[in-house]
Amino acid sequence: MADAVTQAKWDKLAPRFDSMASAGAEKRWAPAKSALFAEMEGKVLFLALGTGLDIPFFPKGLSITALDISPKMIEHAQERIAAYDGTIETHVMDVHDMAFDEGSFDMVVTSCTFCSVPRPIEGLKALHRVLKPGGRLLMFEHTGSRWYPFRYMMNLMTLITRKLGPDMNRPTVANVRAAGFRVTEVRNVFLDVVKTIKAVKAPA
Numbered sequence: 070m071a072d073a074v075t076q077a078k079w080d081k082l083a084p085r086f087d088s089m090a091s092a093g094a095e096k097r098w099a100p101a102k103s104a105l106f107a108e109m110e111g112k113v114l115f116l117a118l119g120t121g122l123d124i125p126f127f128p129k130g131l132s133i134t135a136l137d138i139s140p141k142m143i144e145h146a147q148e149r150i151a152a153y154d155g156t157i158e159t160h161v162m163d164v165h166d167m168a169f170d171e172g173s174f175d176m177v178v179t180s181c182t183f184c185s186v187p188r189p190i191e192g193l194k195a196l197h198r199v200l201k202p203g204g205r206l207l208m209f210e211h212t213g214s215r216w217y218p219f220r221y222m223m224n225l226m227t228l229i230t231r232k233l234g235p236d237m238n239r240p241t242v243a244n245v246r247a248a249g250f251r252v253t254e255v256r257n258v259f260l261d262v263v264k265t266i267k268a269v270k271a272p273a
Contacts (some may be wrong), residue, residue: 072163072187074136075163075187076137076140076163076231077137077268079137079138079141079142080139080140080141080142081137081141081255082256083120083139083141083142083144083145084141084145086119086120086142086145087120087122087145087175089141089244090122091157095122097154098209098258098263099126101182101209101258101263101265102123102126103126105178105207106123106126106127106128106207107128107177107208107210108205108207109127109128109131109133109176109178110131110175110176111174111175111176112132112134112173112175112176113131113132113133113134113174113175113176113177113178114133114134114135114136114169114172114173114174114176114177114178114196114199115134115135115136115157115177115178115179115180116135116136116137116164116177116178116179116182116196117131117137117138117139117142117164117179117182117185118135118136118137118143118157118159119137119139119142119144120142120145120146120149121145121146121147121148121149121150122149123180124146124149124150124152124157124171125149127153127155128155129154129155130154130155130157131155131156132155132156133156133157134160135157135158135160136159136160136161136162136164136167137161137162137188138161138162138163138164139161140161141149143159143161146159147165148207149192164186164192164195164196165186165188165191165192165195166195166198167189167195169199170199171198171199172199172202172204172257173199173201173203174199174200174201174205175200175201175205175207175237176200176204176205176207177199177200177204177205177206177207178207178208179195179206179207179208179209179210180205180208180210181186181210181211182208182210183208183210183239183241183244184210184211184212184239184241189239189241189244190244190247190248193244193245193248193250194230194248194249196248197248197249197250197270199260200270200272201270202270202272202273203269203270203271204269204270205267205269205270205273206245206250206266206267206268206269206270207265207266207267208241208265208266208268209258209263209264209265210239210241210263210264210265210266211239211262211263212239212240212241212242212261212262212263212264215261218244229241234252241266242255242266244262245266245268249270250268250269250270251268251269251270251272252267252268252270253267253269254266254267254269255267
């Protein structure tokens with residue numbers, strides 16, 4: 070069952086999410102997202118779709134299963150879903166309680182997601198479960214910083230931002246490892262705050 074509090078928060082934000090995310094930010098991260106998403110192949114699970122701002126960066130011709138906890142977000146994504154040159158099947162679903170069998174997907178992709186998942190290690194373990202052995206995890210994520218003064222600033226910012234949605238100081242790379250993945254690459258996109266993370270589920 071979906072987390073009702075989290076679902077209500079994102080439903081409320083859905084009508085103004087595009088303006089909050091800002092076109093400038095999407096243009097700034099476009100090269101990094103496009104390069105990462107170019108590796109999408111096979112049976113792909115995308116978490117969380119939001120209003121579909123990432124869809125223009127998807128490679129053409131894929132069949133993608135996309136989740137979001139918020140039905141309102143998915144409603145606002147419909148125009149972008151329709152414009153995609155491929156297939157996107159959407160589900161309203163909580164990552165902590167996914168109705169997929171173990172080993173259902175070849176690849177899982179996230180974009181600015183695990184700054185907002187309420188129980189991030191549990192969420193990552195759930196993704197690990199639905200990946201096939203040898204399956205890959207690709208992530209474009211905001212994370213905490215190891216560098217002063219950014220670490221201090223982000224800890225303070227999180228006291229405010231978590232009420233609106235994201236935590237700004239998550240140790241996401243460490244969380245990926247704690248969930249059982251083998252991290253294969255971490256690349257900083259902006260300082261050590263925005264990064265791409267690649268990981269794999271060890272073969273059985």
